[in-house]
Amino acid sequence: MSDFLETTVDKFTFKVATDCFYNHEGVWAKEENGRIRIGLSDFVQQRSGDVAFAEVKPVGTVLATGEEVAVIETIKVNITYTSPVNGKIVEVNPAMNDAPEAINQDPYGAGWLAVMEVTDWDADCAKLLDPQAYFTIMKGQAEEEAKKL
Amino acid sequence: MMVKTQKVIIVPCSGIGKPYGTVSREAAYDVTEDLRPGQTQLVPLALLVLGDEESRAIVAECPAVTIDGCKLACAAKMVQQSGGTIAQEFAVLDVYRRYKDLKPQGIAELNESGLKLARVLAEEVAVVVDGLTNEKPGGQNA
Numbered sequence: 001m002s003d004f005l006e007t008t009v010d011k012f013t014f015k016v017a018t019d020c021f022y023n024h025e026g027v028w029a030k031e032e033n034g035r036i037r038i039g040l041s042d043f044v045q046q047r048s049g050d051v052a053f054a055e056v057k058p059v060g061t062v063l064a065t066g067e068e069v070a071v072i073e074t075i076k077v078n079i080t081y082t083s084p085v086n087g088k089i090v091e092v093n094p095a096m097n098d099a100p101e102a103i104n105q106d107p108y109g110a111g112w113l114a115v116m117e118v119t120d121w122d123a124d125c126a127k128l129l130d131p132q133a134y135f136t137i138m139k140g141q142a143e144e145e146a147k148k149l
Numbered sequence: 150m151m152v153k154t155q156k157v158i159i160v161p162c163s164g165i166g167k168p169y170g171t172v173s174r175e176a177a178y179d180v181t182e183d184l185r186p187g188q189t190q191l192v193p194l195a196l197l198v199l200g201d202e203e204s205r206a207i208v209a210e211c212p213a214v215t216i217d218g219c220k221l222a223c224a225a226k227m228v229q230q231s232g233g234t235i236a237q238e239f240a241v242l243d244v245y246r247r248y249k250d251l252k253p254q255g256i257a258e259l260n261e262s263g264l265k266l267a268r269v270l271a272e273e274v275a276v277v278v279d280g281l282t283n284e285k286p287g288g289q290n291a
Contacts, residue, residue, distance in 0.1 A: 049219070052242055052246060075167060075219060101242075
């Protein structure tokens with residue numbers, strides 16, 4: 001069970017899971033028994049809107065950090081997200097095909113995107129943001145968004 | 150045997166500025182003006198929000214079909230808050246997921262795909278209306 005850092009901006013509350021690491025786009029990565037589960041942060045899913053479709057690269061795809069891992073179509077936009085790690089996709093969340101709204105409903109749980117096999121998690125992790133660092137960046141982004149309302 | 154035919158109230162999303170809200174309204178117009186004009190009545194969400202007494206009375210008396218443009222589901226919530234009974238809730242996104250090639254774009258004026266999506270949605274609403282009014286298309290009692 002994840003713990004969260006939380007902030008409320010305007011009428012929106014955003015959570016950052018403390019057991020994940022993040023890239024600057026808000027893609028989280030979490031080590032689980034030697035493999036890395038990835039997904040989208042709560043801020044990213046709230047900012048993007050209701051997810052209509054999620055297309056994740058198929059199992060077997062080898063990705064370098066920064067390469068496209070998923071395209072998410074929401075009621076507002078189409079967004080491409082990049083892999084936070086170097087590795088191979090070994091599992092794609094089946095919910096992305098038939099119930100991609102899981103991203104909105106449970107971004108750190110049932111809404112995960114994929115599981116990846118990585119060769120050097122320590123090296124990848126060192127380039128990612130820890131929860132507090134991402135929380136600070138995310139809060140700034142949320143406050144910028146709020147000014148547009 | 151006479152079958153009492155009650156009008157079905159159609160309440161679409163009032164969201165302005167997003168294609169999915171526009172699809173919901175376009176579908177509502179299709180149903181109330183084209184597909185089932187005799188069996189349905191459109192009630193603008195804005196009137197319910199403003200507490201318009203006539204609109205609230207209609208909603209309280211007749212079954213309602215709501216068409217929402219996003220997960221906030223304002224139409225469904227306002228019908229419930231107005232004392233109405235929701236016979237069926239529709240969400241544009243659910244229909245779009247089944248018709249991925251009909252991506253709605255445009256706000257004041259929908260693109261062709263958006264209009265087609267609205268029509269598909271309207272036809273699904275019409276089936277629900279038929280079930281609620283015990284009528285076949287064209288207005289004859291079953």
